Amino acid sequence: MTIRIDARFAQLKKENRSAFVTFLMAGDPDPVTSLEVIKALPKAGADIIEIGMPFTDPMADGPSIQAAGLRALKAGMTLKKTLAMVRDFRKADDATPIVLMGYYNPIYIYGVDRFLADAKSAGVDGLIVVDLPPEEDSELCVPAMKAGLNFIRLATPTTDDKRLPAVLANTSGFVYYVSVTGITGSASADSRAVGEAVARIKRHTALPVCVGFGIRTPEAARAIAGEADGAVVGTALVDALRGSLDSSGKATVKTVTAVTELTAALAAGVRGTR
Amino acid sequence: MSQLRPNSYRSGPDERGHFGIFGGRFVAETLMPLILDLEKAYAEAKADPAFHAEMNGYLKNYVGRPSPLYFAERLTEHLGGAKIYLKREELNHTGSHKVNNVLGQLMVARRMGKKRIIAETGAGQHGVATATLCARFGLECFVYMGAVDVERQQPNVIRMEMLGAKVIPVQSGSRTLKDAMNEALRDWVTNVHNTFYCIGTVAGPHPYPMMVRDFQSVIGEETRKQMQETEGRLPDSLVACIGGGSNAMGLFHPFLDDPSVEMFGVEAAGHGLTQLHAASLAGGRPGVLHGNRTYLLMDDDGQIQDAHSISAGLDYPGIGPEHSWLHDVGRVKYLSATDAEALEGFQLLSRLEGIIPALEPAHAIAKVMELAPQRPKDHLMVVNLSGRGDKDVPQVGDILRGKTK
Numbered sequence A: 001m002t003i004r005i006d007a008r009f010a011q012l013k014k015e016n017r018s019a020f021v022t023f024l025m026a027g028d029p030d031p032v033t034s035l036e037v038i039k040a041l042p043k044a045g046a047d048i049i050e051i052g053m054p055f056t057d058p059m060a061d062g063p064s065i066q067a068a069g070l071r072a073l074k075a076g077m078t079l080k081k082t083l084a085m086v087r088d089f090r091k092a093d094d095a096t097p098i099v100l101m102g103y104y105n106p107i108y109i110y111g112v113d114r115f116l117a118d119a120k121s122a123g124v125d126g127l128i129v130v131d132l133p134p135e136e137d138s139e140l141c142v143p144a145m146k147a148g149l150n151f152i153r154l155a156t157p158t159t160d161d162k163r164l165p166a167v168l169a170n171t172s173g174f175v176y177y178v179s180v181t182g183i184t185g186s187a188s189a190d191s192r193a194v195g196e197a198v199a200r201i202k203r204h205t206a207l208p209v210c211v212g213f214g215i216r217t218p219e220a221a222r223a224i225a226g227e228a229d230g231a232v233v234g235t236a237l238v239d240a241l242r243g244s245l246d247s248s249g250k251a252t253v254k255t256v257t258a259v260t261e262l263t264a265a266l267a268a269g270v271r272g273t274r
Numbered sequence B: 001m002s003q004l005r006p007n008s009y010r011s012g013p014d015e016r017g018h019f020g021i022f023g024g025r026f027v028a029e030t031l032m033p034l035i036l037d038l039e040k041a042y043a044e045a046k047a048d049p050a051f052h053a054e055m056n057g058y059l060k061n062y063v064g065r066p067s068p069l070y071f072a073e074r075l076t077e078h079l080g081g082a083k084i085y086l087k088r089e090e091l092n093h094t095g096s097h098k099v100n101n102v103l104g105q106l107m108v109a110r111r112m113g114k115k116r117i118i119a120e121t122g123a124g125q126h127g128v129a130t131a132t133l134c135a136r137f138g139l140e141c142f143v144y145m146g147a148v149d150v151e152r153q154q155p156n157v158i159r160m161e162m163l164g165a166k167v168i169p170v171q172s173g174s175r176t177l178k179d180a181m182n183e184a185l186r187d188w189v190t191n192v193h194n195t196f197y198c199i200g201t202v203a204g205p206h207p208y209p210m211m212v213r214d215f216q217s218v219i220g221e222e223t224r225k226q227m228q229e230t231e232g233r234l235p236d237s238l239v240a241c242i243g244g245g246s247n248a249m250g251l252f253h254p255f256l257d258d259p260s261v262e263m264f265g266v267e268a269a270g271h272g273l274t275q276l277h278a279a280s281l282a283g284g285r286p287g288v289l290h291g292n293r294t295y296l297l298m299d300d301d302g303q304i305q306d307a308h309s310i311s312a313g314l315d316y317p318g319i320g321p322e323h324s325w326l327h328d329v330g331r332v333k334y335l336s337a338t339d340a341e342a343l344e345g346f347q348l349l350s351r352l353e354g355i356i357p358a359l360e361p362a363h364a365i366a367k368v369m370e371l372a373p374q375r376p377k378d379h380l381m382v383v384n385l386s387g388r389g390d391k392d393v394p395q396v397g398d399i400l401r402g403k404t405k
């Protein structure tokens, strides 16, 4: 198993704080700018980096992340280039965990075994694949574990106590709690409900629990981080990136800083919690 | 390696929803508990005689079943070969086979206590059927429809609205059926607590492909009985168009274990198989989308490609998983018809039989024009006339008068 995720949570525990997890789409708005943005995230305060693998039909994503994926695809992004991007990132950073997040079809077409080998050697630590529930574990989850990659599962408000053990069984690295029933970019859950849900999950597992969906501001990040081992922000960062683009959707001199400034503000929110 | 021949072609899916390597349950965790509930609710309904009695009552008196099996005498004479019968699904209430499935699903939804219904639609026939039965059962109805399809199937949009449904035009992607399905899935993830997703074809996560097939199998079961009554034997071949494949599966499934019956599914070849089209078996390969593994049109990176067909109901880059399996094991033969061929079929049936078909089954007619002349006069061929052409009259009228291409 790669150790970066476990090591990062162990370190955060020593610092007595929660993780700040960022999500951005690989190749958004173009492969070169995207790598620059990702490289700048750790210094701006990201503890774990999730990178979206663009897909034409992201059925659990709202308009912002849908558009980010289409910008990336239009700029020529592919799964192969996403792995190359991780490899480039790893040249200068061997500590920050990288989690790839997306949908199964591009991985299936790439070839599961080849993908796992290439991802591992590129420096990927974990995978989140939205359309692979435990019922389909034999597809990718079990092979990923065998290949030494963390398979990080989503738990949701509809995952009841009866089902949780099945959801957690093959999960490693951390558990990603989706705080609302909905798509990315929808309204956030209130922190009390999140606290209860996290406590419920923790009764079933010793793994860290990170919470995402609907967190947009440093205040919200702070509130959620107070209830969980990590807060994930995606749509707000993707929106900040989009806001920096010119009228034709191209990157500008402001693109990297637009993302790092929001990252720093959100990270400060997360760090102010415990 | 040669495919293993199963003892029966009708035993699928397995308990995990697989037809060979196809099918499955590739959905977000949020939906998974509900899908398991649905599987249970459907199994209970299927075993409940009261459910079937109620359904049969509606099928007879509300839908107007059985639909006739009609000998198309002039079409037969014109083509000079096989004896052609039309299974008249276009005479059903709401104008297509879609109502068979919607009735069954909404009866399951009622058993589950769901009051909010969502659906995706391409041609609008599934949307109209859903809006109709939601009106009948007093359920709230939201229909997702690609913005392109809203344009080309206006009569059905108006019908849905008259029936009290809310039609939501989908602007993402290619703005056709695939995108409508994405948007419906997003709605479902958001409103999973009170919402039932009424899928319009034999696709989606298990148990949908099986459940929709079961509800549509009434087509084949009736055909079997009617052919026995009129000709005293089984048909020799069956022909049906394929969008997701529900009208074809409904006709084929009851005959899959009768080796003498040949079956032809007709995909939409759009501008031609080397150009933009919607023939996922002819031009695609296995992948995962919308909850199941099946043949899909995609590029080398696994990105789904836009389909094209003149017919909104066939304009989808995938196909139901059971068809993918039947294709791979070779039980059903899959052909394709272009936009131009479908238009010919559309006109031929209108002029010879006085039946204006929907553009979807016009694709099946187009292939009958090729298949029938190659067969002897005592060959019994059944075509599923899955819907009527009223919805297509403005679009085809414009094309034939040269206003659009």
Ligand SMILES: Cc1ncc(COP(=O)(O)O)c(C=O)c1O
Binding pocket: B096, B097, B122, B123, B124, B125, B126, B200, B201, B202, B241, B242, B243, B244, B245, B246, B247, B248, B312, B313, B314, B358, B360, B361, B386, B387, B388
């Ligand atoms: C009349 C008619 N036939 C066929 C289809 C295609 O669907 P399926 O392949 O599921 O029968 C449609 C879909 O809208 C339709 O309206």
